[in-house]
């Protein structure tokens with residue numbers, strides 16, 4: 256893995272940037288991604304030269320957010336596909352499958368990872384009679400399609416979701432579901448960005464999002480970059496902010512949504528949903544169809560990633576808990592569909608949320 260670009264601070268994301276991109280051709284190119292662990296202090300891009308570099312970038316959250324993980328994995332699979340040479344399609348296909356299997360072990364919760372890798376495996380199977388170089392070109396085209404479709408889905412989510420946001424209202428969000436978490440523009444933040452572009456002037460409360468501070472480090476950076484009114488709060492302040500009547504809607508992203516609408520998202524989201532219901536504030540999830548896992552009837556089967564206790568006791572390098580204390584560090588929780596007032600997808604808003612309504616939007620009869 257090599258560092259590319261500059262370490263110049265590009266405050267607030269006010270410039271255009273690409274969260275994940277493929278640089279160069281299928282044979283000599285590679286994925287380039289923003290190292291999100293260094294934001295907002297430094298803007299550094301890293302080039303990944305092999306599958307292990309992509310795997311590590313996903314694992315340590317250099318690239319994170321469900322759709323962005325899917326795009327990075329698709330590009331990583333292209334790297335892996337050429338690792339044994341391009342002698343014939345069988346060689347490329349075997350290497351692709353090995354790379355996909357490895358990338359699938361990086362993080363368990365975001366279903367976009369597995370969805371994207373399945374697409375790559377499907378292309379390798381469908382074009383197994385082509386030459387090795389031709390199959391590699393097909394694989395890169397598929398990875399580029401995963402990214403392009405995500406960009407389009409995020410824009411559509413923004414358009415549908417903005418209708419749920421009243422002018423001059425307060426909106427609370429948790430974690431980062433912005434351009435940094437997708438190929439571009441975001442899901443939950445797409446709703447906010449679009450409302451802002453429509454002149455609705457949303458006032459956004461940003462949960463800092465313990466323990467890795469995706470809200471403080473990334474969401475605040477993105478909102479400031481687009482000139483959106485943003486106020487950072489500690490996670491434990493959300494109840495008080497709602498009680499004071501400052502929040503008229505909650506919008507969050509998702510990592511995996513079961514067939515009945517139960518939605519996994521960053522740890523703490525479930526608590527926000529409970530608070531929202533208590534205070535009569537509508538709670539919305541924004542996610543593309545690639546985040547739905549219709550093989551799971553409800554959220555009880557969603558695998559929840561457990562992460563290093565050190566993220567809680569000494570996140571960002573300073574120890575803040577005594578040695579020897581036990582730590583529980585699940586990275587995600589599951590908000591029951593009953594607490595979700597609507598799921599904003601690129602195809603429209605699922606509301607009320609039920610198995611039938613999810614199926615009608617995500618897997619309509621052909």
Ligand code: MRU
Nearest residue numbers: 319320321430432436508509521
């Ligand atoms: O651990 P992370 O930072 O990958 O968690 C990200 C989230 O929980 C996001 O809200 C989710 O992936 C949606 S991104 C559009």
